[in-house]
Amino acid sequence: MLTWDNARTKCGQQATQDGYSKGDLVSVDDDDDQTFLLGELPFLTQSTKLYWTGLYYANSQWNWVNGQPVNTKYFQWVQEPDNIGGIESCAMVRMNGNFSDQNCQSNHNFICMKPQSVAYALSNMGCGQWTRAGRKCYHFYNGPKLTWVNARGNCQSLGGDLLKVENKDEKTWITSQMVLTTDSFWTGLNDRAQEGTYVWADSASSQDQLVMWNQEPNDYMGQEDCGIIFSNGGYNDANCAAKAAFICELQYQGTTCPTGWVSRTTSQMLDCYFISDYKNNTMMMTWSEALGYCASQAPSQSATSLLLSVDDADEKAFIEQQLSTLDRNFGGWWTGLNDKDREGYWTFYGQTVMASASLM
Structure with a gap:
């Protein structure tokens, strides 16, 4: 939660840290940017949060930080800009893709953009932009x-x-x-x-x-x-x-699972499961830490590694059978099930949970 100027600085620092020469607040100045804004942003979270963008007012006009012309066909104002109090010179985007001018000194979330020369097929949820x-x-x-x-x-x-x-x-x-x-x-x-x-x-x-x-x-x-x-x-x-x-x-087409993982062969592919040793204190993690740990264990770029998702009754039965062979763990094991995006709406990484098949 930063001011507009500090958000710009943070974007630049983050890009440099990741090995890129530059980074800045997001600009929406072409069809691809608009596609991201309208197609991706609303699904990040169900909230009323506002995010700083690279749109700012100076020299009697609105400008993008990357120097590109401002074309309102790529974004839409929310009955604004209205410059309340004469101090609203920076633009924010709402989760529905609409823009609002705000006081540049207020603290808010922000969206960074950086150049990328290589497109990775797999990242984040195992699919990147797929x-x-x-x-x-x-x-x-x-x-x-x-x-x-x-x-x-x-x-x-x-x-x-x-x-x-x-x-x-x-x-x-x-x-x-x-x-x-x-x-x-x-x-x-x-x-x-x-x-x-x-x-x-x-x-x-x-x-x-x-x-x-x-x-x-x-x-x-x-x-x-x-x-x-x-x-x-x-x-x-x-x-x-x-x-x-x-x-x-x-999809991952591996023929063997990594050492220490349990294998399950389906009609479609080979699934591999890692069940952490709950007796080992170094393996006790928060949900976010466990999520990151799983992602780091992918054996190759063509493989995905996430916290457990239970997709059907057969997988449910397999997991239960594996856990039944272990000593009782009063703490349990983290899964990918969460309602972080929308309270009370439980999903496996944004995939709707089919309770009748997966959980009951």
């Missing part, structure tokens, strides 16, 4: 549009592959995401190897009940061998040489 759903990370690329082969190559270069729907939960989630867009996207679905036999990009068989064909496939003119998904969730076969947006997915 969207996490269950055990997978997804990214919807809508530009530039590519052929099916090039789209797959792009996904593979990031350690993933084109979309593969393996169960009803994934089908439901993907369908719900499609209603948010008007684009169509390449998936991994194709019959390139054998006409009429559709498989996913990794050659895994596709299940008919998980693919809703849109009165297709019809292999028009004998040249449609790759599957596209539309905004209504329906699939269509298309010419693989056509250019389209595409959906990448990523």
Whole structure:
């Protein structure tokens, strides 16, 4: 909670500490910044908090700290600026993305921005800027549009592959995401190897009940061998040489667990669990410390390591069986379950808890 000037200083210090030459309060001066503001910020927390931005008033006009022109098409004022008392010369952003002018000397939260030359596919929730759903990370690329082969190559270069729907939960989630867009996207679905036999990009068989064909496939003119998904969730076969947006997915495909971890093999992948030694005082941590410790234990960049999330009844039974073999621990073990973002609304890192399957 800092003044506007001190927040700027803190942003610069943090960027230098992280190895970058510069850092400053966030500016919203292009489409990407607006996408972040409207798409990411409201989900950080359910609160009435205000955050300092890099917008300030000087020389009879509003300016961004990075020197870029101020274009109000990228943000919206809240019946402001009104400069109450003649001392409101710095702008803050609310959780809904609207801006408000405030006294620069008041203490508030703030948002920093720093340049980054490398995009990491995995960070934070195990997905970085990708969207996490269950055990997978997804990214919807809508530009530039590519052929099916090039789209797959792009996904593979990031350690993933084109979309593969393996169960009803994934089908439901993907369908719900499609209603948010008007684009169509390449998936991994194709019959390139054998006409009429559709498989996913990794050659895994596709299940008919998980693919809703849109009165297709019809292999028009004998040249449609790759599957596209539309905004209504329906699939269509298309010419693989056509250019389209595409959906990448990523998940950890390790074959062994690190030493000291317990393994559980599912139909989708290998899960690894680390149960801390509650008799070892050095392993007693706060929730935040445990969260950081788990993240530090990921064996590679293509793996995720988080506090426990219980996604289904089978996983619940497995965890209970593992704990039943240990001496009774009156303190218990931390899990990822929390209501930090919204009091009384319990989630595993922002994923809605299915109580009937996971906790009861």
